[in-house]
Amino acid sequence: MKKTVFISAGSSGGHIYPAITLAKKLREQGHSVFFIATSNRIEGKIIPPYGFEICDVTSPIVRKPMKGMSKFILEIMRSIIESQKYVKQYRPDFIISFGGAVSFAIGFVAFIHRIPLYVHEQNAVLGLSNEWISLFAKKVLTQFKIKSNLLNHKMVHVGSPRTSEFKEYNVNSSVYESLHFLPNKPLVVFVMGSLGSFTMQQMIESMINHYPNVDYQRLFITGSRFYEKFKYLNELHTNTKVVDSISLIDLYPHIDLLVTRAGATTMAELLGSRTPSILIPSPYVTRNHQQRNAQYFVDHDVALICDERNLDEHQLAQSIDSLLKHPQQLKDMREKLSNMSDLNELELLLKELPL
Numbered sequence: 001m002k003k004t005v006f007i008s009a010g011s012s013g014g015h016i017y018p019a020i021t022l023a024k025k026l027r028e029q030g031h032s033v034f035f036i037a038t039s040n041r042i043e044g045k046i047i048p049p050y051g052f053e054i055c056d057v058t059s060p061i062v063r064k065p066m067k068g069m070s071k072f073i074l075e076i077m078r079s080i081i082e083s084q085k086y087v088k089q090y091r092p093d094f095i096i097s098f099g100g101a102v103s104f105a106i107g108f109v110a111f112i113h114r115i116p117l118y119v120h121e122q123n124a125v126l127g128l129s130n131e132w133i134s135l136f137a138k139k140v141l142t143q144f145k146i147k148s149n150l151l152n153h154k155m156v157h158v159g160s161p162r163t164s165e166f167k168e169y170n171v172n173s174s175v176y177e178s179l180h181f182l183p184n185k186p187l188v189v190f191v192m193g194s195l196g197s198f199t200m201q202q203m204i205e206s207m208i209n210h211y212p213n214v215d216y217q218r219l220f221i222t223g224s225r226f227y228e229k230f231k232y233l234n235e236l237h238t239n240t241k242v243v244d245s246i247s248l249i250d251l252y253p254h255i256d257l258l259v260t261r262a263g264a265t266t267m268a269e270l271l272g273s274r275t276p277s278i279l280i281p282s283p284y285v286t287r288n289h290q291q292r293n294a295q296y297f298v299d300h301d302v303a304l305i306c307d308e309r310n311l312d313e314h315q316l317a318q319s320i321d322s323l324l325k326h327p328q329q330l331k332d333m334r335e336k337l338s339n340m341s342d343l344n345e346l347e348l349l350l351k352e353l354p355l
Contacts, residue, residue: 002029003093003355006086008036008107010043010059010100014122014264018143019098020050021161022120025346027052029355034090036083036106043100055090057082059102079105087113094354096120097137099127107133116354121146122160122264124292139352143264144296156352159345162265165249166272167343175250179219179241186216186256186324191248192223193261193282200280200308201226204259205233207313212237214317216256216324221246249273256330257323259316262294262305270297271341276333277303278319280311300340302333 009019023033037043038059060075083106094116097103110117119137124144143160218240227244252273262281281290297303
């Protein structure tokens with residue numbers, strides 16, 4: 001029997017991309033899928049190209065107490081009213097939240113209308129919206145093995161559907177070929193999240209200039225905001241290339257080491273592609289979730305972790321060298337990553353849903 005499914009996801013790619021992976025699979029199976037999202041935020045740019053309709057609702061912005069709190073409450077009420085309108089229009093059989101502020105209202109509406117609610121948490125600690133609506137959820141499905149005294153009886157570890165993207169993906173070899181790197185030299189890639197981090201990008205720039213002659217090749221992915229500032233490095237160092245963006249999923253088979261943040265989507269992709277990494281968690285995220293994500297990988301001996309607040313270009317260079325000079329350690333990391341996942345995360349998630 002075909003179902004109508006609402007998926008809520010917003011605020012960051014970490015919430016949105018795994019939701020899209022699930023949505024595509026549900027659509028393949030003949031189900032009708034609608035996204036509860038905010039069209040003028042990041043999800044409004046990412047979701048429509050995949051052919052899914054956005055049910056546009058207000059995404060409340062969390063504010064400091066006594067500073068705009070009344071506006072915050074009004075936004076929540078408005079979001080609930082908007083969500084109810086779409087529930088009455090499309091009558092979803094169940095709702096699954098991938099997180100973001102936009103998810104709170106639809107979770108509450110699911111409770112009011114007795115619609116089965118499921119939550120998927122991508123990080124190693126529950127996000128604020130997901131934590132609240134998990135009280136109403138039938139199951140809390142997680143990317144990491146996490147614990148909650150209040151919600152343990154609902155938690156099921158399924159992994160991230162994003163990891164399953166690597167199971168049967170046909171790599172576009174032209175992406176790597178366009179960079180004209182030498183295949184017999186290690187490739188280290190630097191990327192600091194979808195929006196980038198100017199502080200970390202400056203540190204990477206300084207490291208490249210301090211250590212111009214290294215025994216490996218470097219790809220520095222800056223994002224469109226910072227490309228103009230750092231593109232001059234292309235002219236100075238023959239073993240270093242700077243690009244504003246690139247299809248990482250097509251590049252992973254050629255990457256020996258990824259230096260990156262520890263966002264949820266990045267972690268899912270590292271696991272799926274079996275790529276060793278140096279993780280530099282952002283210290284400015286909700287509930288310090290990137291630190292928790294990174295620690296999960298470090299505990300499994302598949303990554304190194306660096307604290308941005310105590311890091312400089314010399315320490316970063318030394319960390320890279322220490323791994324590249326020990327290829328067996330990189331090989332062991334890849335094997336342990338393979339042992340952590342059989343790339344069936346999407347199938348595990350689907351089994352937990354009322355399809």
